[in-house]
Amino acid sequence: MRVLLVEDDAALGNAVSEQVADQGHAVDWAQTVSDANACLDAAAYELILLDLMLPDGSGLSFLRALRRGGATVPVIILTARDRISERIEGLNAGADDYLVKPFDLSELSARIAAVARRYAGNPNPIVTVGPLEVDLAAHVLRRDGKTITLTAREWHLLEALMRRPGTILSKTQLEESLYNFDSEFESNTIEVHISRLRKKLGKDAIETARGLGYRLNSMASGTAS
Amino acid sequence: MRVLLVEDDAALGNAVSEQVADQGHAVDWAQTVSDANACLDAAAYELILLDLMLPDGSGLSFLRALRRGGATVPVIILTARDRISERIEGLNAGADDYLVKPFDLSELSARIAAVARRYAGNPNPIVTVGPLEVDLAAHVLRRDGKTITLTAREWHLLEALMRRPGTILSKTQLEESLYNFDSEFESNTIEVHISRLRKKLGKDAIETARGLGYRLNSMASGTAS
DNA sequence: GGCGTCCTGACACGAACCTGACGGCATATA
DNA sequence: TATATGCCGTCAGGTTCGTGTCAGGACGCC
Incomplete structure (x- = not known):
């Protein structure tokens, strides 16, 4: 103190x-x-x-x-x-x-x-998107009361998506927010991370818009595998 | 009232x-x-x-x-x-x-x-986290009834972690709460102190979140080595 | 069907982390 | 002043696990 x-x-x-x-x-x-x-x-x-x-x-x-x-x-x-x-x-x-x-x-x-x-502190603001409860500051994520642990990359990705829930973000945009630069090469890193995120959050948490990008689905209700 | x-x-x-x-x-x-x-x-x-x-x-x-x-x-x-x-x-x-x-x-x-x-707005004083009983005032720490003595640095670290149990604190944040400034260059002091703390509190008392930081594990129940 | 886009399991590399050891420094004790 | 003790920061070697890459398959669209 x-x-x-x-x-x-x-x-x-x-x-x-x-x-x-x-x-x-x-x-x-x-x-x-x-x-x-x-x-x-x-x-x-x-x-x-x-x-x-x-x-x-x-x-x-x-x-x-x-x-x-x-x-x-x-x-x-x-x-x-x-x-x-x-x-x-x-x-x-x-x-x-x-x-x-x-x-x-x-x-x-x-x-x-x-x-x-x-003084122990006021709780952090918690955002809920669909069935997900997210405490961005504490890096705590819950679904149906169960806490889910994410890796650093996954957090960044989720944060980027949460910043504009419902709107579609292109892979390039997501890449930029992960790496702070545009990758000159193309790779499928984003796809892979999206896949890993879906496995943790539930299949329908993230929607893909073919040829355009991805978006957080605030209506999702399915279950994680 | x-x-x-x-x-x-x-x-x-x-x-x-x-x-x-x-x-x-x-x-x-x-x-x-x-x-x-x-x-x-x-x-x-x-x-x-x-x-x-x-x-x-x-x-x-x-x-x-x-x-x-x-x-x-x-x-x-x-x-x-x-x-x-x-x-x-x-x-x-x-x-x-x-x-x-x-x-x-x-x-x-x-x-x-x-x-x-x-009373209007303040949250709980923290006394116990998982199997740990902490008396911040007296600087007394107990686990399973046995008192554990910590050094000054270890206390500060534990206090910082206890202030927000369950939330992940980055090494930078922890460093700041130890030294009241951000160290301009990097060292692994925090890692070392975390290691020393774990040796006293039990391995699972503190969780590491790779690339993000550390957090107190309020569910910990293992035994100290 | 054919094409392009996206998904996902497997794998290998390396960054991030852990920890034992050492030495400097401060404090206590004589 | 000399000696002992214990804390703390640094370093080095070892380990773990997150991450990017790749390849084969699935899916949507024309």
Whole structure:
């Protein structure tokens, strides 16, 4: 994870950033609100550790501005023990959590790990074409609930076909999308890969248009052999 | 939201359930672990408030059992001020948050609101993948009850893979999550670390997809060599 | 039927991957 | 400071398996 630490106290900042780095995360340490904003402009963070008492402005309004801007990044507030109202305000301003200073470093670790776990990620978009469920990002393909494994070439081919479902793509076009150049020679590579794909996806998943090319059949319903 | 309160102290239980109800949520109040289990069988909850000191068993083991069963419901722990280790253990056992007794009721409200907000869109924290139990916070890894120790690099790699179980991650992606930058030139570091990880986790814990990358195999069941 | 296009099993090559070994480096211990 | 320990990146040799090629057959179209 990439973590932004916003904290003006040098000693605490050092300790925390070291601890976070030890946990294997990349840390950027901002000492002021304007530094923090600069960091946010420069990089994307998965977690922000935010001190509320900063020299050039309130961490609270920084947080509120962040949330108003639609940012969903988890924020953990670092706050003093006696400022209960501040903690409440922080949570209401959109913080996910807080740590009371002085805090145990192992507690910090646990909380960061909790956020990391929670952060685990939004699922990838899944496209369905006919009976096929495809998660292009994860390279997961399912048919009737059963997962099908494809090779690299087969994925590229399927991706090319899925980019324009229903429309016919010529062998030349498909070749180009596989190899990024037109093969000067003719070969039947595409035919072979189409054949291999059909064997996995089901015979009718890909339709051939004689003399023109191939297209994904979004209506297919047959079964794989 | 439907909230399950597990708390044996009558006075506190009354106060809390009243407060939660005032916030517009439905509350069920269980005074023992077995009561709580009965409630869970009977209804689905969006939030659990859990006291750790209960007459008929530890709230911690209740929580762990809950998580082991795959439950993703947010859990806020209610704990005494002086029990820091308990709080940490609680977070590691899969709690999302804790409140230190005695707590301000308005703070409780703020925390519930925070959970409600967070609950809106976030997916499951990952604790077990296949035969592996992973405690990211404590950096403890278990397989078949036996703990396995990993080196720093191995942890990062495993974390990256666990963040998206089942999806294929390219070597480049894995490299980035290890080093926070793309290595300009190629080495087989990832391959080597994958090999070392497999030796510890079991051969089939990580699947390789030739030409694409690697993925955690959540179905793995073989034994480590 | 005759022709061209497409399908598909078989096969061999080589890229991608695995893994044991080694040495550099950092940290711990005395 | 000297020694020991363990992690990590590199390398080399071995292995696996994806991929292109080819050939014979099937199919559609005139």
